[in-house]
Amino acid sequence: MAVDGVVPLSFLSAALRVGALGPLRLLRGRRLVLVLLLVAVPLIVAGFAWMVRPRVLGVNNFVNFVALFDLSLLLPLVAMLLSAGAIGDDLENGTLLYLRLRPMARAAIIAGRWLGCSIACCVLFVPATIGLYVLQASARHPDLLVDESGVLLAACGIVVLAILAYTALFLVFAVVFFRAMLFGLFLVVGWETAVLILPNKAALYTVGFHSRALMSQATLEGSRVHAIVDPFREVGLLPTVGSSIAGLLVATVVLVAFAGSIFGRKEFLATQKEG
Amino acid sequence: MVEPIELRSASKWYGPVIGLNDVTLKIKPGVTGLLGPNGAGKTTLIRLVTGQAEPSAGEVLVYGEPVFRKPNVLVRLGCCPDVEAIDEESTGFEFVRSYAWLSGFSRAAARARADALLSRVGMSEAAHRPIGSYSKGMRQRVKLAQALVLEPDILVLDEPLNGMDPLARRETIEFVRKLGVEGKTVLVSSHVLHEVEAMTDSIALMHHGRVLAEGKVHEIRNLLKGYPHQIAIESSDPHKVARRVMDSDHVVGLRFEDRELRIETRDAEALYLAIEGLVLDEGIDIVRMSTRDDSLEAVFDYLVR
Numbered sequence: 001m002a003v004d005g006v007v008p009l010s011f012l013s014a015a016l017r018v019g020a021l022g023p024l025r026l027l028r029g030r031r032l033v034l035v036l037l038l039v040a041v042p043l044i045v046a047g048f049a050w051m052v053r054p055r056v057l058g059v060n061n062f063v064n065f066v067a068l069f070d071l072s073l074l075l076p077l078v079a080m081l082l083s084a085g086a087i088g089d090d091l092e093n094g095t096l097l098y099l100r101l102r103p104m105a106r107a108a109i110i111a112g113r114w115l116g117c118s119i120a121c122c123v124l125f126v127p128a129t130i131g132l133y134v135l136q137a138s139a140r141h142p143d144l145l146v147d148e149s150g151v152l153l154a155a156c157g158i159v160v161l162a163i164l165a166y167t168a169l170f171l172v173f174a175v176v177f178f179r180a181m182l183f184g185l186f187l188v189v190g191w192e193t194a195v196l197i198l199p200n201k202a203a204l205y206t207v208g209f210h211s212r213a214l215m216s217q218a219t220l221e222g223s224r225v226h227a228i229v230d231p232f233r234e235v236g237l238l239p240t241v242g243s244s245i246a247g248l249l250v251a252t253v254v255l256v257a258f259a260g261s262i263f264g265r266k267e268f269l270a271t272q273k274e275g
Numbered sequence: 276m277v278e279p280i281e282l283r284s285a286s287k288w289y290g291p292v293i294g295l296n297d298v299t300l301k302i303k304p305g306v307t308g309l310l311g312p313n314g315a316g317k318t319t320l321i322r323l324v325t326g327q328a329e330p331s332a333g334e335v336l337v338y339g340e341p342v343f344r345k346p347n348v349l350v351r352l353g354c355c356p357d358v359e360a361i362d363e364e365s366t367g368f369e370f371v372r373s374y375a376w377l378s379g380f381s382r383a384a385a386r387a388r389a390d391a392l393l394s395r396v397g398m399s400e401a402a403h404r405p406i407g408s409y410s411k412g413m414r415q416r417v418k419l420a421q422a423l424v425l426e427p428d429i430l431v432l433d434e435p436l437n438g439m440d441p442l443a444r445r446e447t448i449e450f451v452r453k454l455g456v457e458g459k460t461v462l463v464s465s466h467v468l469h470e471v472e473a474m475t476d477s478i479a480l481m482h483h484g485r486v487l488a489e490g491k492v493h494e495i496r497n498l499l500k501g502y503p504h505q506i507a508i509e510s511s512d513p514h515k516v517a518r519r520v521m522d523s524d525h526v527v528g529l530r531f532e533d534r535e536l537r538i539e540t541r542d543a544e545a546l547y548l549a550i551e552g553l554v555l556d557e558g559i560d561i562v563r564m565s566t567r568d569d570s571l572e573a574v575f576d577y578l579v580r
Contacts, residue, residue: 008350009379017377025362094360098421100327101356102377103349264344267328 014108015115018099022116025095026082027123035078039124042069046135059148062136063215066129066155067225071162071211073188075125079166080173080184083117087174088181096268107260110171114256117167125159154218162211165248168255169207175263199231207251210244217241277339279304279429279460280324285333287319294319296484297333302462306455308471309464310575311481317464318357320481321433324462325354337429353422355415357433357464363407367398367417370406374421392420397446411438419447429460436470448473468575480578487578495574502577503527503539504566506546510536511560519557520549 042065049057090096099109133152173180192208203209216229232238280302287295295316309317322328323335326342335342342348368389375385393402396416436444451474454461465471479489488495510516513536517529528539540546553559
C-alpha cells in the first residue's frame with residue numbers, strides 16, 4: 001500500500017461502505033417520484049376510505065391492505081425498481097466500473113448493493129406501514145392503536161423479511177439478465193400470483209406466499225389474507241411460522257451469495273452486459 | 276525480477292470477435308505508450324490488466340500475480356478508464372471522496388485526500404460543482420484524481436487527454452512524465468501519436484489485437500531495415516554534401532528541398548559518420564540535422580501500412 005494508514009477493507013466493511021452509499025444514490029432522481037407514488041397507494045386508498053366510509057377501516061382491514069397491496073404487488077415492485085435497477089444504473093453511470101476497480105471483493109459490492117436497496121425499501125415501507133396502521137386502527141376505535149400494536153409489529157417484521165428476500169432475488173435478476181426489470185415484472189405480476197390460485201408446492205418456493213402465510217398466521221381470523229392462504233392450510237401445505245421465517249432468511253442469504261458469485265465472474269462492458 | 280505488468284500469450288475473445296490475440300508483453304517502470312488505431316485492442320488489453328476481464332487464454336500478471344478476481348492486486352493499481360459515463364449528479368469532490376472512502380480511507384481522510392488530489396489535477400475551483408456541468412477535459416481530470424487515490428505503483432490511463440484543452444493537455448502530459456520519472460509504472464493508451472510521443476518514447480504498437488512492436492521508438496525504427504531512414508540536413512553547402520555521400524552504398528536517394536538536403540539511407544549510423552568527416556575535412560557548416568521518419572507516426576505507418 002502506497003498511502004500510509006490505509007488498510008484494505010475486509011469483506012464486511014467493504015459491503016457496509018458500498019451499502020451506505022446505496023440508499024442515497026437510489027432514493028434520488030426521477031425514480032424516487034414513482035417509488036413514492038407506489039408506496040403511498042395504500043395510504044391514499046385508506047385515506048379516501050377514511051373520509052368516505054370510515055366503518056370499513058380497522059385492524060383487519062390494515063392486515064388486508066398490507067397483504068394485498070404491499071406484500072402482493074407494491075413491495076415487490078419497489079424492490080424490483082431499486083435492486084434490479086441498481087446494477088443497470090451503476091452500469092449506465094459508470095459507477096460499476098469504478099467500484100470494480102476498488103481493492104475489494106466483488107461479492108462485497110453485491111452484498112453492499114443488497115444492503116443499500118434493503119435499507120432504502122425499509123425506509124419507505126416501514127413508516128408507510130406504521131402510517132397505514134395509525135390511519136386504519138384509529139378510524140373507529142383509537143384504543144386499538146395500542147391494543148393491537150402486536151399486529152403492527154408483526155406486519156413490520158414481515159415487511160422487512162419480504163424486503164430482504166425480494167431485493168436479494170431481484171439482484172440475482174440484475175446480474176443474470178440483461179432485461180432484469182422485464183423478468184422481474186413477470187415474476188411479480190405473473191408467477192407469484194399464478195401459484196396462489198390453486199394449492200400447490202410451487203407456491204412454497206415464492207417469497208410472496210411465505211410473506212402472506214406469515215401475515216395470515218400472525219393476524220386475526222377473518223381477514224382476506226386468510227381466504228388466500230386457507231386452501232393451502234386445508235391440504236396441509238401451509239408452512240409453520242418458523243419454517244417461513246427460516247425459509248425467507250435462508251433464501252435471502254443463498255440469493256445474495258449466488259448474485260455475488262455470478263457478479264464476481266461476470267465481465268461488464270461499459271455500455272452493455274456481456275456473458 | 277518481477278515486472279509490474281506482464282502478459283503471457285494472452286488472448287481475449289468476445290464470442291467470434293478477437294479482442295486480443297496471443298499477446299506477450301512486459302511493461303517496465305516508467306511511462307509506456309500503448310498505441311494503435313481505434314479497435315486495435317488497446318482497451319481490451321487495459322481491461323485485462325485492470326482485472327475487468329479474464330483472459331480467454333494465457334496469463335495477465337500484475338507484480339507476478341493474476342489480476343482477475345484478485346482485488347488485493349488492485350491496491351497497487353489505479354485506472355483512469357476511457358468511459359464517458361460518470362455520475363453526473365455528484366460533485367467532483369463527492370466523486371473522488373466516495374472512491375477514496377471505498378478504497379479504505381476513513382471519512383475524514385477521504386475528504387482530505389479528495390481535496391489534495393483535486394488540487395493536484397487542477398480541479399480545486401470546480402470541485403464542488405456537479406460533474407454534469409463539467410467539460411470533457413474536467414471530467415478526465417476528475418477521473419485521473421480517483422485513479423490516484425491510493426498513490427498506486429501502476430497507473431493505467433486509457434486515452435487520458437481526450438477532450439482536454441491545450442493547457443490541461445500540457446499539464447497532464449507533464450504530470451504523466453513526472454510520474455514516470457518518480458518510478459511509477461504508467462501505461463497510457465492513445466490513438467493520437469504525438470500525444471504519446473510527448474509523454475514517452477517507450478511504446479507498444481498495437482494493431483488488430485496484436486502487439487506489432489515494443490520498445491523505444493528509435494530502436495523499433497532501427498529494426499525496420501527494409502525502410503530507408505530519411506535524414507534532412509541544412510548546411511552551408513548542400514551540393515557538396517550531396518556529392519560526398521551519393522556514392523555511399525547505404526544511400527538510396529537524395530532530394531533538395533529549399534536549403535535542405537534530404538537523404539534516404541539504409542544505415543543512419545554510417546551516414547552520421549560520413550557527415551562528421553565532411554565537417555572535419557571540408558569545413559562545411561551544418562546548421563541543422565534531423566531525422567524525418569524516426570517519429571512515432573512514421574514508425575507506425577511502416578508497421579501498419
